[in-house]
Amino acid sequence: MSSAEIKFGTDGWRAVIAQDFTYDNLRRVADAAGRVFAQDSPGGRIIVGYDTRFQAGAFAAAAAEVLATHGLDVVLSDRYVPTPALCWSVAHDEAATGGVMLTASHNPAPYLGFKLRMADGGASPVSFSDRVEAALSDAPPTATGEYATADLMGPYLAALREFVDADAIAAAGLRVAVDPLYGAGQTYLAETLRALGVEVTEVHHELNPGFGGLHPEPIPPHIDQVRDLVRRDGYDAAFVTDGDADRIGAADSHGEFVNPHRIICLVARHLAEDKGMSGRIVKTLSTSVLVDRLAQHLGLEVVTTPVGFKWIYEEMVKGDVLIGGEESGGIGIPSHVRERDGLLMALLLTEMMAQRGQGMAELVQDLFAVTGPLEYSRADLRIDAATKERFLAAVPEMSPAQIAGLEVLDILRTDGIKFFLPDDAWLLLRPSGTEPLVRVYAEASTLGVVDELLAAGKSLVTEGA
Secondary structure (H helix, E strand, C coil), rough: CCCCHCCCCCCCCEEEEEEEHHHHHHHHHHHHHHHHHHHHHHEEEEEEEEECCCCCCHHHHHHHHHHHHHEEEEECCCCCCCCHHHHHHHCCCCEEEEEEEEECCCCCEEEEEEEEEEECEEEECHHHHHHHCCCCCCCCCCCCCCEEEECHHHHHHHHHHHHHHHHHEEEEEEEEEEEECCCCCCHHHHHHEEEEEEEEECCCCCCCCCHHHHCCCCCCCCCCCHHHHHHHHHCCEEECCCCCCCCCEEEEEECCCCCCHHHHHHHHHHHHHHHCCEEEEEEEEEEEEHHHHHHHHHHHCCEEECCCCCCCCCCHHCCEEEEEECCCCCEECCCCCCCCCCHHHHHHHHHHHHCCCCCCCCCCCCHHHHCCCCEEEEEEEECCHHHHHHHHHHHHHHCCCCCCCCCCCCCCCCCEEEEEEECCCCCEEEEECCCEEEEEEECCCCCHHHHHHHHHHHHHHHHHC
């Protein structure tokens, strides 16, 4: 594999284990990262973490010994960790100038990845990852250096517990189910909730590098087993985290999926109304109008960014951000760390249920009483490369007067093409930057209209305006 073939995407380099993600390539990437880290902060501390994927710990150790050859003070986690734990550890260690996380997040089990983190725990900017790419050597380094190991989880979990009202949670008598989807949130979230006095049943919590055949993304159908469990045994809620536990999904006591749009709103409302916090709410282009409606009710400003948490991070760096979230389930609170954290979101939802005396279903209905209901769905349309090129060429001139019988009120051609429709309905068509794929997103007042918009969106992709 030539250096040109190792490319950093929106959040690091990812590849299939034993195919392109090999020890040789991992060492080349670690060597390049170490060179750039050392240029910016000679002798700085770099903290390295890893998730539960096949050989992730061994790959992390290999990365640590290569990073150490650049005169860096390298600290490797003594066990698997969620990505937010690595980010929090970097942000709260004054000596730390960056971090490396071995994870492929919500990608399928065959993948592993290499994420870069800056001194504040946030994701590396494109300018930094471009420098790492440029520093890649054609051959793997042979030198190795010494590194230390440390417990990252103890301090991080203590910080999570301090963020919520332990007494209120303990007094509430809550029962929840937890599904880490065999990922890096396993045992940690469940044990933290138990320590706070919550009765917890955890599923998919064994070390299983194949993820038991599950796709570690916290959305249906991957979470159907825990939804059935909640419905059958009458739990107050279910919390689901992805492969590296930076994303969250949930289910209510009826087993109904509580999507990330609603979670962003619930947590934002809890922070503002119950915890007295304030600031801007940042959301991506593909995130629900529910956020805007709630923000208006709360008297808070909303900032909309292109899709990708890196854009939310940029707003967090500017300051005065209460919460930032995206439709994929990545939600972060910069007063904790400028990164997504699925475990913290689960604890805040638990605290909200406890303090308000409501289950998840009641919280959602109470939210709708303020915002009005909206339904959302997404379809990933796989197409051939030629169709994708035709679609991309058609976007600048695509101006339908109606979509699914609804008048097109406005069009935004940023990060794909988004059509604004009456009653806060919208349709977004976003091409993937790496695959022959177009993502079709829709929101409207009813699921029936959402389905019609998705169908119309697919036709626009394949047939043009």
